[in-house]
Every structure is written in C-alpha cells, then in structure tokens.
Amino acid sequence: MPEGPSIVILKEAINSFRGKKILEADGYGKDLAYGRLHGTKIKDIKTFGKHLLICFPDFTIRVHLLMFGSYRINNDKKDRNPKLRLHFSDGQTLSFYAGSIVMIDEPLDDLYDWSADVMNPNFSAGKALKKLNAHPKTIVSDALLDQTIFAGSGNIIKNEVLFRVKVHPKSKVGKIPATFLRKMIRETVRYSFQFLEWKKAGTLRKHWEVYTKQVCPRDGHKIKKQYLGKGKRRSFFCPDCQLLY
DNA sequence: CTAAATGTTAAGCC
C-alpha cells in the first residue's frame, strides 16, 4: 500500500521511535550493514514521496515499500522474515518486510528536492508546471507518475486526478491548456490529502470514482481500461467526459 | 490455482 499518503501514515505510526536507541538490527538484506545501526539513536523521521527516511547522526535508512512492502510494530509476522528489523532498548521492535531498503550517506538536502513532494507543505505548483512544460511530448498519465514532478503520486492518484479534471490519460502534456495543467497540479495535491484522510478512516476505495470502476459516475458511460505509458500501467477513464488533447 | 496489482531498477537488445 505505497503511494505518498500511505507513507505519511507510516511515518506518523512510527514517530514515537524518534530519539529511541537501537540495540540491534537484523534482516535478510544482503548489502545492508546492520551493524552500523547497533547503539545508534533515531534522530529524525522524514518522508519524500514514497520514501520513508529514518535519519541517524551519520547516515539515513531509506525504506521504499515498492509494490508489496509492509511493516509491523511490536508484532512480527510469524511466517515471514523481515528485510529490516530494529530492536529498541525499551523492548519494542519495528520490522519492514519486502520492499527496498538502502543506507544513504549523503545529506538528504543534496538528494531530494522537497518542493516536488505532493505531501510536503513546501510543494511548489509553479515548479511542477515548469517541469511539465519541459516535457511536452510525454503523455499525461506518465507525467503524473513521474516522481521528479509529483513525488508520491501513484497509479490510484493518477487515475482519480485525471477523472476529476476531465483529461484523457493519453493526452500529450504540451497540448493540454495551461489552465487545465494548473488545475491538475492543484487536484493532485488535494486528492493526495483526501487519500490520506480516507485511508486513515479505512474508506479509500469507497471514494474511487474511476479506479477499478466499470461505469462513469457522471454520465453512466462505460469506463475504459487500458495499459498505457512507459510502465504500461492500468488507466481507467471515461472516454466520454475525459477530453483527449 | 493463477494472475494481477497502489512500484522501481537493472539488464538486455536493437
């Protein structure tokens, strides 16, 4: 369950580990230097898009859940080994399963443009528009998955936002009127925060208007499903009310 | 049981 809002929920769930000391770390990651974690204290916890960043004085652990990753607090899965498990000095544990976990030595500000993260209060709509304008030939469904433009946006957000702004997923970015691009950027942020609230309330899928749907809630037209773009990702759209530019 | 899915990267091939 890994689009940006879900990672914000993850961060909130583990925020209480901030300042806590790790006695030991283990897991099945081949290239992870678990020993570096022994005796260290969590300095900070951040997110960037779909990345969870657990910060230590000298390095950062980056957790990306990819498609199937999950986590557990004080309640390990019985039939599965964690890729990373942290044992804290107060007896608590935090485990991550599957996904991609790496250690980062560079300062995070050198790696991340925080203004690209749709969940970040510093997200810049102006910069997003500039980046979109730099890729006029890209189809908009790819642009909405581009993590350098909309970090945290995933396939659900992509589909729902395009439906909201009535734009066909195959539209070329350069052909979409600027007012619609601006609206799309605004909706991406707005939907992401609604996603966050709905996900917390356990009602996310109830609010889907096109994603996995059969019928357009606006005009009753049949929803089309196609695999589009670089990643051949599922696109659900109403061919009647979403305009192709 | 099989296939597909909220994702990304690396390798292989023109």
Place this chain on the structure above:
DNA sequence: GGGCTTAACATTTA
C-alpha cells in the same frame, strides 16, 4: 548512447 522491453524483487487478493 538512446530508447524500448523484460526480468526481478516478494506478497496479497480476486
């Protein structure tokens, strides 16, 4: 090198 396709990763759900 570029750009495209495929595999790999690993888990849950339909």
